[in-house]
Amino acid sequence: MTEPVAQQDNVKEVELICDGSVYGNPGPGGWACVIKIDDPSIEIEPLTGFEKHTTNQRMELAPILAGLRDLSKRAHFFMILDFKVRIITDSLYAIKVLTKVWKAKKNRDLIGKIWKEMGKHEVWFKYVRHEENEAHTEALKVLHDNLGEMEFGPF
Numbered sequence: 001m002t003e004p005v006a007q008q009d010n011v012k013e014v015e016l017i018c019d020g021s022v023y024g025n026p027g028p029g030g031w032a033c034v035i036k037i038d039d040p041s042i043e044i045e046p047l048t049g050f051e052k053h054t055t056n057q058r059m060e061l062a063p064i065l066a067g068l069r070d071l072s073k074r075a076h077f078f079m080i081l082d083f084k085v086r087i088i089t090d091s092l093y094a095i096k097v098l099t100k101v102w103k104a105k106k107n108r109d110l111i112g113k114i115w116k117e118m119g120k121h122e123v124w125f126k127y128v129r130h131e132e133n134e135a136h137t138e139a140l141k142v143l144h145d146n147l148g149e150m151e152f153g154p155f
Contacts, residue, residue, distance in 0.1 A: 010082070013038040016067035017088045020059025029054040030145075033063035035070065044070075060091035061110045064098070068117035075120075083121045090130045099125065 020031035033047040047066045051058070064087055071083050089095060096102040097111055098118070104111045 011084065012042075012082075013084045013086070014071060015086045015088055016064065016071075018060070018063035018067060018094075019090060020056065020062060022054060022056045022059050025056045026053055028052050029056070029059040031059045031063040031066075033067040033070075035067055042074075044074075055106075057091075057093055057107055058110060060089065060094045061098075061107060061114060064089070064094060065110060065114045065117065068114065068121070068123075072117060072120055085121045085123045086126055087123060088126045088128055090128055092127060095125045095127055 015034075015036040017034040017036070018032070020029060022029035028051065030050045031048065035044040035047070037044065047063065047070060049062055049066060051062075067087070068085070071085065075083060093102075097104045097107075098114055
């Protein structure tokens with residue numbers, strides 16, 4: 001049996017293109033999530049964030065959580081029943097801990113929150129090489145913009 005047409009119209013395919021970067025590890029970090037929805041009437045600015053002291057792994061997970069949370073909020077606003085979400089990342093760490101291939105030893109707080117958000121959507125992952133990741137430029141821009149406001153030293 002097929003779904004009613006009204007429900008099929010309310011399912012959107014989405015790509016979350018995610019990346020994070022840290023200056024030193026640990027150190028200040030930035031992340032970005034570029035969201036692409038299969039509906040040309042919906043345009044979304046990239047989500048970005050910055051932390052003064054963090055790790056690379058946390059910066060790879062943060063944009064995934066932010067993107068999934070953003071979709072959950074938008075689903076109600078746009079009366080979308082469900083999103084089919086492809087998370088595109090250059091982080092094998094993020095893919096493997098979120099798909100439970102690897103057991104998470106650290107960052108369980110973020111991972112638990114992401115799993116909760118993943119339960120609201122149909123989610124799959126796509127690995128891309130670092131230089132092919134669109135969000136990388138956004139993450140580096142956030143990091144660069146915020147580093148200008150920080151002080152380093154004494155040495």
